[in-house]
Amino acid sequence: MIDEKNKFFEYGYSWEKEVQSRGYYAYPANDKGVVITKFNEDDYYSQFHTKKVVVPNKLNGLPVTGVGVNCFSRSHMEEIVLPNSVLTIGIQAFSHAQNLRSVDLGSSLVRIEGAAFEFCSALERIELPSSLVRIDDCAFENTGLRSIEFPEGLRKIGVVAFSGCAKLERVIIPASVRHIGGGAFAGAPATLDISPQNPYYASVADMLITKDGKKLISYPGGVCYRDIPEGIEEIDDFAFDVFNDYPIPKFPKSVKDVGAYFF
Numbered sequence: 001m002i003d004e005k006n007k008f009f010e011y012g013y014s015w016e017k018e019v020q021s022r023g024y025y026a027y028p029a030n031d032k033g034v035v036i037t038k039f040n041e042d043d044y045y046s047q048f049h050t051k052k053v054v055v056p057n058k059l060n061g062l063p064v065t066g067v068g069v070n071c072f073s074r075s076h077m078e079e080i081v082l083p084n085s086v087l088t089i090g091i092q093a094f095s096h097a098q099n100l101r102s103v104d105l106g107s108s109l110v111r112i113e114g115a116a117f118e119f120c121s122a123l124e125r126i127e128l129p130s131s132l133v134r135i136d137d138c139a140f141e142n143t144g145l146r147s148i149e150f151p152e153g154l155r156k157i158g159v160v161a162f163s164g165c166a167k168l169e170r171v172i173i174p175a176s177v178r179h180i181g182g183g184a185f186a187g188a189p190a191t192l193d194i195s196p197q198n199p200y201y202a203s204v205a206d207m208l209i210t211k212d213g214k215k216l217i218s219y220p221g222g223v224c225y226r227d228i229p230e231g232i233e234e235i236d237d238f239a240f241d242v243f244n245d246y247p248i249p250k251f252p253k254s255v256k257d258v259g260a261y262f263f
Contacts, residue, residue: 033065033085041075051076051099057083067093075100078122082106089116098122105129112139114158120144124167128154135161137181147190152176157184160238164188166221173198180208180217182259187221187241204229219249228252235259 028035036055045051057064063085071090072080075097081104088111094100096119103123108131115138117123124144130151137158140148145165149172150157159181162168168188175197185192185208192203202211205226208218215234220226221241227250228235237259
């Protein structure tokens with residue numbers, strides 16, 4: 001029996017180079033799974049009168065393994081539940097969904113691609129599954145997140161991934177994280193709690209720096225003024241939130257190189 005709500009997803013087969021319509025979602029498929037590429041929100045809401053979407057775990061008999069580019073971008077939905085079969089969330093999949101308050105990412109997610117949740121201003125909390133390995137550039141830029149705990153096993157946090165999150169109060173970074181892009185938390189007034197076992201990163205006055213103390217990765221926001229510590233030789237690209245109105249900090253004489261997009 002076909003679930004009535006599945007008709008809100010259209011679908012097609014990737015090997016046919018086209019997307020065939022079937023209801024309210026669209027997704028290219030292969031023999032391992034399907035990636036949803038479209039959600040027909042108006043039709044869904046007019047029939048069910050709810051702003052909660054539960055994405056099915058299968059469409060046309062194949063597991064749903066991804067949420068595609070712009071799939072829920074600018075959606076007015078407030079709650080979205082992804083199945084445990086989802087492995088990837090595509091570029092701008094939920095961007096500018098300004099009413100989105102809750103997202104269940106499932107238990108198998110491996111990668112969140114660029115700008116996936118950017119400008120989701122109502123999104124204050126999200127639980128990242130232990131399966132997650134990679135968060136790409138701008139993934140949660142300018143969201144309403146208040147805290148974020150990265151799971152042990154996460155390897156990468158992209159450039160400006162959480163930049164401009166003005167409500168962000170606490171960030172927990174495990175030992176497994178090996179790469180954090182420039183300005184990952186720029187402008188966020190968060191306390192950085194970095195595992196002492198992390199061999200690559202540390203924090204000084206909530207400034208994110210490399211473990212050797214030579215490179216500033218991200219400068220926080222908030223009302224507190226912080227001078228850049230002596231010993232810093234390089235300022236990473238995007239280390240400062242260019243839209244944050246804070247005074248230029250004092251640079252030590254040790255600084256030799258300042259990256260792009262500095263103030």
